[in-house]
Amino acid sequence: MSARAARLLAWSLFGLFVVLAAATPVLVAIRNGHASDSLVALGIGFAFVGALVASRQPANAVGWLLLTAAVALGLDTCTTVYASRSSSPGAQWAGWLNSWLLFVWLYVPALFLVLVFPAGRLLSRRWRTVVWLGMGAVTADIVGTAFAPGVLEIPADQPIRNPLGIAGPVGDALSWLSGAGELLAAGTLVLGGLSVFLRLRRAHGRERQQVTWFAYICIMALVPFVVLALVSLVVGDDVAPWLNVVQVIAWWSLVALLLIGLPAAIGIAILRHRLYDIDIVINRTLVYATLTLTLGTAYLGSVLLLQLALDPLTQGSDLAVAMSTLAVAALFRPARRRIQLLVDRRFFRRKYDAARTLQAFGSRLRDQLDVDALGNDLSDVVRETVQPTHVTLWLRGSR
Template structure:
């Protein structure tokens, strides 16, 4: 009787662990929906929108949704791994701060809403939304645990400075964010809190640098599987940096919506990479992804330089001004003819210098295949096969068994 009554308990507990992560996911979705509704009402009122277009808000909503979804999925699969809970917390912080921003804007500029004084405090959560991905996630990725020792102090220091910023948002909101409401402002504390907040931001920046350095140290200590997981994070961060630089140049060109789209793609890559690494879906494809990214980024740069350079040179030579359709058509034909040869050359270059081991292995296999067509001596073929396997796979031991016609 005792065994039969105690059996369902761990099952219920396990079931609770599986659905519990979806609670913050539900709150996040509700807040995102509320933000979109508030912005729609705000724009319908005819008030000037100080915080970007609806398209920008929707793009940012997709990033928050990605963090929330990855957090719920990973936490339900691996409840003990805090990476999923961190992703869920980041999404909830962004969603809450975004909803609070829309609530305050509507209350100040369209129609007064109750509780705006308290909603002001939600703006401090922007700090959590940006500091956690830069510091707390790298410290714990991918196992969900820090490496102990000094790294725990970095995490605790980060949480302490975030708490200071949260208090500052209440008593001196102008020191933390653009003042949309009065909050619980104490005028006499503003000078002192300004100094404290500046120190806090400097400290958080340094802590983020240490946290990112921990990824390199963890990578050097990790086994092969954990290194593959870390590669996903490193890849996403590198892609984010590159796309943010591109976004800055696009914005300088005056195409704000395109710049926002490029930036959102960069931010969205981070939660997707985290999900791939923790859930281990396509974990070992990261080397292929990195390879193709390098190839097509270099190819895109080359094609762009050739195209725009060709247009400029041809327009100068034929003197048809800035609208020369002939120059554009000629440059397009050159680019079309250049694409495949350039892609192959760049692929060989990347494989040769960055994937040397795989490049040499492929060349060895190709050479063996060509010799195989002409080789008729079985013993020589056996030696060739053992040599190729040793060079490409590098096993500790290689043996070849040949089965005769009689099965022996």
Template sequence: MERFTDAEWAFLGLSERRITGASVRQRHKRSQRWEGIPARSIKHPERVAIAMLVIFVAAQVAAALLGSANSTFSAESSSLLLGFAAFMVVGALIVAHRPDNAVGWIFSSIGLLSAAGGFAQEYAAYSFVTRPGSLPLPTLAAWLTTWFWFPLLAGILVFSILFFPTGRLLSRRWRGVAWTAGIGTATISVLASLKSTIKLQDHDFTLTNPIGVEWIGDVEKTFVGSILFIVLLATMASAFTSLGLRFRRARGEERQQLKLVTFASVLVVVSVIIDETVPLAELNDFFFGLVVALVPISAGVAILRYRLYDIDRIISRTLAYGALTAILGGGYLLAVLGLQSVLPLPEDSPLIVAVSTLGMVAAFGPLRTRIQHFVDRRFNRSRYDAEHTIADFAVRLRTETDLDSLAANLVGVVDRTMRPSTVSLWLRAG
């Protein structure tokens, strides 16, 4: 085999040493470290995933039983449980099927932290308030409640976003953001765990922290704590910036992954708006928990690549039916008010309700078709163009008689609608 000279290697911008197998493997390991892939693969990730799920379920069941005894179990807590359960289940699935993806471990940590924190809150309340002295180590449980929220929120708002969807950082320069978030979270968690007094959540009960430091105080109200919160907010903003850059640069499968989670995140924002405007507290709590659960579920679908390319159709249908619901609801209200003002009938007349309902039923079909076409034209352009290209070809197919022209048109339609890397047409002779 002919070998390049040193001058030729220099011209290529390489060295012979750099392309040896050992060097390539060494660089790959270094890239794994900074990109976030676990350095060692676990032999039985399925067993680890099952063990984490068992711990989560056991902690949540115990917390629910203690919460019932403490009279603190509510619709709000059950809605939060729904969201955290989604993080845990999806995280375990990713760990089992994609153990080299850091997102699975981050989601699992979020689920386990939520379970541990919720159990500790109810355990401490039961031991100090409901039945004082009935359980061992209540102070340890109360101490855990002082700091577990900080790594939990950092995992949700910073690390899961930084590493989604590949399980690696966007590039080497984002290591600083990850390290800053990690150090900031650890610092504020330590400070919170050292405050001199511990107050139980949902209870008017305070105890002395056995490892507390008098001068630290409540970290959320101190100057140092404010600085740390600003740092964490900056890392959160950087994480979202990283996600935006991923979306802008992504193509193909990764773009579909990001699009799916972005859609679920938008639903969370919409649910927050509904929660603030519609006075249905318990229903809103359940709806909010359900929508929050969609974020890790959508992330799991994206990472595990299950029916990933259906997301455009899902988004299109959601936008269309959301707009249709709003229009029909507004139209029904206007119809009722209009008929009440025109017809000499009582305001609660069943005739007015029946006429308004029939009008909305009659308008449903035409409105749905028009709105769906508008949404496809604006937000799902590729599908809209593909459908119209095929429809135009079907019209030409009925009138075209020249075989060569028809073959050229068919190849063009396939190329424009399916975007294959190559396309050719084989015709059997005769």
């Protein structure tokens, strides 16, 4: 494919996604569908970054995978809204298409992106086996879901039966095939995560920074996913209100990280825009996450202790809350400074050692009078902190 044809195809797919994203809220208003289906608009990140990467690097499969995910997401939400009223013309076929599109836009990018990111190539030829297993999982799930008998699992005013469902022993076998495909897909996703880990260990220089951006967002998305899984285990009939709040925050954090953060990280990594800022991003994430957890724990603990101590005197006033707020505000700066020092010492040792070296050089600079010794010290500091290939010191002579 020529570069011009690749650009035309990439931006045409982006335009198709925009049309689908614009049509979804219109269908929601006309058919009184689900307002959450307008979530397709958040997929604009996948579509735009995919079109940008595919038009500039047509040989890189990452851009085409992002466009595939975006268009499949748009079709999935449009067919969901259209099939929500079962009396609509073609609602059965819209529901049938929707029944297996979810697996396409969710699983295909999730597996193949981690296998080929960032250059669009596999880690080695042996990973082709994982690709074939992933394609087998996609085929098994799509065939099993598309031709299984019974009612389609879509939110409709009346149950919609599968128009291509095959009854009898064949239908039972197809249901089993769909389950096998999902199980195989889960196994290949684990292998895909292993591929990212191995690529990160083997990569150097620019590629390592690219993979770090991708791995950072994946790990960040894993946190709300684990929270949702833990909350789902304890949710029952009598649910605490704070658990509902935690569930909502975790869900929207996961959505934002996957639909906005992931394409942004992919665009930064592949297009190499502010690529080397990933160390700063990780550093700030560790510092402020630890700071938030520390100050939150200190605030809750102080509120409880002060309420127990002051309750006989204040009789239920908000003095404990006010004192705890002031105490946490006073702790912010020293706590942040201390946590920053601990994070630098533990995870960013080179930066920590460089800062200590510069501090020691500043102390010697105040007491050093010998120009030659000062020049040697300056060269040593530059070599230790900046690590250049060559150091030359030029001093202007006295007039």
